[in-house]
Amino acid sequence: MNTNAFALRHIGPNEEDKKQMLDTIGVASLEQLISETLPDDIRLKKELNLDAPMTEHEYLLHIHDLSKKNKAYKTYIGLGYHPTILPAVIQRNILENPGWYTAYTPYQAEIAQGRLEALLNFQTMVTDLTGMEIANASLLDESTAAAEAMGLLFAVRDRSQKKNNINKFFVSENILPQTLSVLQTRATPIGVELVIGKEDRFDFSSDFFGALLQYPGKNGQITDIKTFISKGITANIKVAVAADILSLVKLESPGKFGAHVVVGTTQRFGIPMGYGGPHAAFFATKEAYKRDLPGRIIGVTKDMDGKRALRMALQTREQHIKRDKATSNICTAQVLLAVMAGTYAVYHGPKGLQFIADKIHNKTSELAKAIAKLGFNQVNTSFFDTLQIKTDSKKIKRIAKEKKVNLRYPDKETVTISINETTGIRDINYLITVFAEAAGKDTITLNSIAEHHNIPESLQRHSKFLSMEVFNSHHSETGLMRYIKSLERKDLSLNQSMISLGSCTMKLNAAAEMMPLSWFKWGNIHPFAPNKQAQGYLTVLKALEDQLSEITGFAATSLQPNSGAQGEYAGLMVIKAYHESRNEAHRNICLIPASAHGTNPASAVMAGMKVVVTKSTDEGNIDVEDLREKAILHKENLSCIMVTYPSTHGVYESAIKEITKIIHDNGGQVYMDGANMNAQVGLTNPGSIGADVCHLNLHKTFAIPHGGGGPGVGPICVAKQLAPFLPGNPVKKTGGQKAITAISAAPFGSALACLISYGYIKMLGTEGLTECTRTAILNANYIKTRLQGSFETLYSGERGRAAHEMIVDCRPFKAHGIEVSDIAKRLIDYGFHAPTVSFPVAGTLMIEPTESENKAEIDRFCDALISIKKEIDRTSLDAPNNVLKNAPHTMSMLTADEWHFPYSRETAAFPLDYLKDNKFWPTVRRVNDAYGDRNLMCTCAPIEAYMEA
Structure with missing residues (x-):
C-alpha cells in the first residue's frame, strides 16, 4: 500500500471494499459498472493531460515555495480591501476547524443551531451598525450586493413609477470602480439605465427611481448623505448606501438618515484580504422589503415544545421556489466568513470596535497633519481613514515602491492612502518619510497619537450599537473559545458523519488543501496589488485555469x-x-x-x-x-x-x-x-x-x-x-x-479559496481524479442496490444504473401518514444529515455519497434508512404519535422524569447499536417554520422581545 498517495487518503473505499460492493451490485468489475452507466459515445478517448500527482508533503512544500513569490508590502490601497488582524482564537477555532468549515447550508435547522446563532449575531451586528430593520445572513461581495440593492429598489418601485416605466438609477461618481463595473453588467439586462454623476449636482428628477452613494467615498471624502437622502425621500427616490462597516462605528448609521438599503463588506472585521476573497458582504434594508430581500435570512421561531429555536426564514421568496419569478439568483452566501466577522464583533464588543475605529481615525488624522506640514495639499475636508493628496503621483509612486509601500494612484495628480487596523505609529512615521523625500525635506517623527474629529458633527455617530448581551460577554480568549465550542456542539458536520446531499457533493476537504489558507503570504495580498507582488497567486490561478480547461475540454476559464x-x-x-x-x-x-x-x-x-x-x-x-x-x-x-x-x-x-x-x-x-x-x-x-x-x-x-x-x-x-x-x-x-x-x-x-481546488487537482492527478469519479458512481450504485426493497429509485439509466446520485421515492409512505420531512428528521436521531429533500421531485430524497465515504460509513447510512423503513411499516394513519412524527429526540426529552410516548426511550434515541458509542444530540426538537415566518424576528434581541412577539 502506497501510503504517500493522496488518492488513498481522499477516496473512501479500499480495494477489498470495492470488491464487496461490486459483488453486491452484481458486476464483475468497476469498468463493467462504468460501461453500464455512461453512454459509450461520450467517453473520453484519451486521458486528461495533467501533472503527475504530488504527495501531501510534496504539495505543502510546493505551495509554501509559491507563497514566497507573493510580496506582502505594507498596503494602503483601500478600495474596499484592507489588511486586518484575525484574532488567533477565531482562526484556530473557526477557520481551521472542520466542525465549522465542513457544515452544510442550514436547511435542517435542528442540527444547525450553532451556526444559525452565529449568523443571527452577524445579522444583529449589521442591523445595529447600519441602523436598518432587517439584514440577511451575508452576500458574496460589496459590488454584487450593491447590484442586488439596485435590483431590489427597481422591484419595489411604486405603482406610478412602474406604470410610467421609470428606470433611471443614479450612481455617485464616488462609488468604488469595481462596483460601478458590476452595476453596468447588471443594469442593462433588467432594463435599468445608469446615470453617473456628482452627488451635489443631482437634480432629484422624477425620472429616477433610486440612487446609490458611497459612504465614505472611494477617495475617502465623507459627503453629506443625510441631506441627499432627505431630498431623495421628498422626491420619491429611494437611496441605497454602500458603507464601510468599520467607519459606521464613528459615522452615524445611514438608516438613521432614512436610507432604504445599506450594503458593504465585512472584510475589515478580521478577514484576510486573500487577493480578493472570500469575504462576507452585508445587505440591510427596511422590513417592508423583506419579500424582495436577496439571500438567506435567519429568524427566531420555536420548536415542538415551545422552546426558542432558529431557522432560515421566508424561504418561499428564494430562487429554488420562485424560479424565473425570483428577483435574485443567489444560492450560495459567505457563511463561514460571516460567522468569523460576527464573532470578531462578539470578541471585541462595542468598546473594542470603538477603540479600533478611533485608533485608525486618529492615526489618519495625524498623518494628514504631517503631510500638510511637508507642503502637500490633502484635499479631503472630512474623512475616516483615507487621505487624498494632490501631487505628482509618479514621483510618490517611485519612492513608495522603493520603500515597499503600496499606495493608490487614481490619476497623475492624485495619491490616496487608506489606514487600517494593522497600522502602527512606526508605519505612520514610515509613510511620512515617503512624502518627506518627495518634498526634499527632513521627515517629521510622531511620538504619540492625539485624538481627532475630522468628521462633521451632523454625521458623527450618537446612536448606540451592539448593546445585546452576546456582544458584551466573551472578550477573553477563554470565554470566546468556550462560546465558539458551545455553538459547534449544536451542529452536525462532516467530522461527525456522512452528509449525503444530492447535487451538493459533500466530499472530504483535506487538511493539506486547507492549511495554506492561514498562511500570511496568501492571506495578506491586496487584489489590486501590482502583479509583481502577486506572482505566487498568478502562478496558481493560471495553473488552475489551465487545469479546469483541460478537465472540461474547453479553451479558456475565468475564476x-x-x-x-x-x-x-x-x-x-x-x-x-x-x-x-x-x-x-x-x-x-x-x-x-x-x-x-x-x-x-x-x-x-x-x-x-x-x-x-x-x-x-x-x-x-x-x-x-x-x-x-x-x-x-x-x-x-x-x-x-x-x-x-x-x-x-x-x-x-x-x-x-x-x-x-x-x-x-x-x-x-x-x-x-x-x-x-x-x-x-x-x-x-x-x-x-x-x-x-x-x-x-x-x-x-x-x-x-x-x-x-x-x-x-x-x-x-x-x-x-x-x-x-x-x-x-x-x-x-x-x-x-x-x-x-x-x-x-x-x-x-475568491482567489484564496482557489488554492484548495488547485491542491486537490495537484495531489490527485489524472488517475486520482478519474478514480474519484469512478468511485462516486460505485458508491451511489451500491447504495441504490442496498436500499432496494426499502426505498425504490425513481429514475435510472437505460441499463438500470444511477450516476453519482439517485432519487429515492418516499411518496408511497403517505399511506402510513409519513412525509419525506419525517424521514429527514428521524435521520437526525440516527446521527445523519438528511439527503436533499423534495428536489427536484416533491416527496423524494436525493442521495449522493461522494467518493470520500468508505463502505463502513455507507453501510451505516443504509442501515439507518432501512431501519427507518421498518419503523414506517409499524406506523399507521391512526397513530400519529409515533417515533417519526416526534423526531428528532433531544437529550432533555430522554432524561425527563416523564415519558408520554408509546415507544421506549431506547427506541427513540438508540434504534441501532452503533449510536451507543457515538451519539449526536440535537439541541432543539422539530422547529415550527410557519410560526417563525408569521412572527419574523431576525436579530438576537433579548428573550423578553421574543416572548412578546
Missing part, C-alpha cells in the same frame, strides 16, 4: 464568479455578448428543462432572457421531441439551452449529443450546469458532449468546503468562440480581449 449561481449568470452574459458580436442581439430565448435547478431560470431572467421550459419524459429525461419542436419554433431568437449533466435526476441521458446538436443547428449555444461535474471528471466532459460553456462548483466537485453555506466559487469554462468575452475588471486587467464588464468585485473572485 471571477464567486458562486455557482454567479457562474451561471456569467456564462449567460458571455453567450449574450457573443451573439451581440455577431449582430444577433435579438437572440434572447433560453430553453430550460423542467427538472433544472431553480437558479437556472432565475439567472436567465437576470441576464435579460426569456425562459421557455421543455418537458421531461416519464423516465425523467429531457423530452427530445419537445425540445426539438421548441428550438425550431424559436429558431430566429434562440440564444441557448441550460442543461445539467448528468441530469438532476441522476442519469446520464444518452441523447445528450443529439440535444446539443439540435441547439447548435438552430443558432443557439449550449450552457451546461456543472453542478454534477463530480460524475464527469476523467470519464467525459462538457466539451466532448457538445457544450459551449459550463460553470463549475469548486465547493462541490473540487473540494472547497461548504462552510455552513459558503464560500462557494463558480468559475466558467468556455469554448474558443466565447473566450474573448470572459469578464474583466476595471482596476486590474483580466478576462478576454473583448471582456464583458465585471461579474464580481475582485479580478479573480
